[in-house]
Amino acid sequence: MKNNSPHLTGILFLTLLQLFLIQSIATAQNEPTGSISGIVWKDLNNNGHRDPAEPGVKDVKIHLYLHSDTSDFSLSSIGTLSTAVDGRYRFEGLKKGRYSMLISKYSIPLECELSSLYNATGVPDDLDSDFYPYYGSLDYIFIDPSLPGQSRDLSTIDAALISRPIPPLGSVSGVMWKDLNDNGIREEGEPGVKGIEVSIATMNNSTMYSDTTDEEGRYSFINLLTENYVLNMNNKSIPDSLMLSSKYNRSGNGSDTLYESFFNPVYYSASYELNTDSTGIFRYNNSMNAAFISRPAQTQPVDLMLSRKVTQKIIWPGQYFKSIVSLKNQGLSVVHDIEVFDYYLDLKNPEMQALSYSFNYILNNPLISSGYTPKENIKKWVIRSLVPGDSISITTYAKALSSGIWYNTAEISYMAEKDDDSTPNNLTAGEDDIATTCYTVPFRLKQGETNNATFRLPQQFSGVVWYRTAPNGSKTQAGVGNTLEVTENKPGTYIYSFTYATGTCPNDGCCPGYVFVEGSCLPNLCVPVRTNIVKLN
Missing domain, CATH: 2.60.40.1530 (ntegrin, alpha v. Chain A, domain 4)
Known part of the structure; x- marks a missing residue:
């Protein structure tokens, strides 16, 4: 049937602000957080099941990472914890997201290793081992603090350790010296450099130990397993008068390796593979040296x-x-x-x-x-x-x-x-x-509720005076000091600006604060949208 009803034309004033708020604003304050916890224990009978008499293992380091919302390969380090005396750990204050974990295998006692029985069939989640034994890693851990129970506070991320024979061990050492003739080769009479800080890490950037060169420029790391390692030098520990030589690894692992420099002068690092099943330098590497030369005098402007x-x-x-x-x-x-x-x-x-x-x-x-x-x-x-x-x-x-x-x-x-x-x-x-x-x-408040908002300024500002601009444009003084708590109940957008006696605003000016009470929008964000409303029979 044809509709002959008249059209009612109206203008709906929708705002980009309100549309955005509906879709994407969560809670602006007091955002809930979650946790991840568990235990590292000694699996005495190697069954992948934590039994009542099996003890926890202390001082095992566990790293936690947060995945980016935009890329699986972009990770942020959340922190590192060591297990307590009873083997337990707990990461708190976690936002919603996907996390990964990594156990530092070098914090595990030498007589232990991660169990190969991870996620064992038939073993409850709170009693099994979760970490992949080869890498000591665990991926795809989801935390959602808005949900109850294990979705918010995940308490079943555990790791089982089993006994093993102590494996063969190796070492790495070297000397840092001043290369007086800058040829990249250590020669008689060239002195060592004291006080250079060196750390050793695995290829996945898990730092294990650190050492500082002695009077002769020597450092060493012992009790190392078969692994690909990276040595990193703290460039701030280098004396101001010295810099790393650009002549490094010149022999290509030839006959002069005991006397040449191996540290890359750009990255202040050197890498190598240690094989404890081998002999000689492949197991006991004593050639990871570094040559320093005098830093040229600064003659040109630096800015x-x-x-x-x-x-x-x-x-x-x-x-x-x-x-x-x-x-x-x-x-x-x-x-x-x-x-x-x-x-x-x-x-x-x-x-x-x-x-x-x-x-x-x-x-x-x-x-x-x-x-x-x-x-x-x-x-x-x-x-x-x-x-x-x-x-x-x-x-x-x-x-x-x-x-x-x-x-x-x-x-x-x-x-x-x-x-x-x-x-x-x-x-x-x-x-x-x-x-x-x-x-x-901006603070987003609801009309009719207890609506408090708190603005804080850094201590670089002093003598702060706050001003409130109401939706009608009237401006009054609102308070003094670096912290201002305000209450607004009527719909509208309220602007809180400030002046100060000392301090420095950014080049593009200081930022005012905004309080938005439902039913209003920020200046320049209200966009009229014209639409036709059709009345149907």
Whole structure:
């Protein structure tokens, strides 16, 4: 039947903000967290089942990693725990996501190994072994704190150890020396270099031990199993007057291996394969040496400049964004071993989750490595060299977690050469080796409920005075101090700005805070959408 009813035409004012909130905003505050726990135990009868009399094993190291939302191959280190006296461990404060775990096989007692009976048929989850014995790994662990029970607090990730004969062991050692004639070969009269810190790790980057060279420049590691190893040198332990020689591994493992340098001067590392079933140098490697030469005097200007930005200034909880740190060599000298800390000033309130990273090189593609430092919410980047005119941009893809005003700072914390106009690692605003940016994650409140929001500013600001701008545009003073707690109940968007007596805003200005009470939208985000509504019989 034909519909002759009149059309009622109207305008619905929908907002991009409200559409986005429906789909992607989780809780802005008090986000629930989960945990992963378990036990490492000695499986005395080797049946893959934890029996009442079987003891726990202490001091076994377990690493936890979080997978990126965007890539299976991008992992973030959450932390490392050692099992307690009863063999138990527990990781807490975990966000929703997929995790992987790794047992450091070198923390397992020599007389033990991981059981091959993992996920044994017929054994309950809380009594079986879960780790793959060859690598000591476990993947695809899902935590969802919004769900109850084991989905939130997974307490059945266990590992069984069984007895084994103590395997044959090997060692690695070497000497660090000053190569007076810079030929890459250690010769009579060339002195050792004291105080160089060296660590040994497996190829999967699981660091095992560390040592420091003695008066003769010697170091050593013993009780090693058959494995591919990497030796890493702490470049900060090298005296300022010295640098690693570029002449390394020149003989190609020929007859002069006992007297040549093997450490790569770009990465400060050397790798090798140890075979404890063999003899001689293949089992007891005493040739992992390093040659140092005098560092040339600095005659040309050295000047690094650092900047940072975020791709948008207003970011909603759960929304993805990019944070970009850029570094440029504005001087006339090559700069080596540049360390950049990218960290958040309010460490007690982590506001973002880093998901993955990418690098953009301009001109000569400087070599770069990266890694987490133990301190929470600090990302350390190490750029091995940057030639004059070159620059590098490091982009962090992240997700906003908490509402508030957030200030992120990046600073050059170390460099081998001396910068002419700035000092690394002094957190002094105004120098060109430090940069801060800010962004706002609005509070979303519900009308008619107890609606409190708290804004916090870092201690770099003092004499802070807050101002409240109401939806009608009126502006009044709201409080003083670095912390401001506010209550809003009526629909609308409220803006909280501030002034200060001392402190430095980012180059693009300080960020105000926003409180959004349902039924309103942020300025410039309301978009009218015209639609026809048809009344049907």
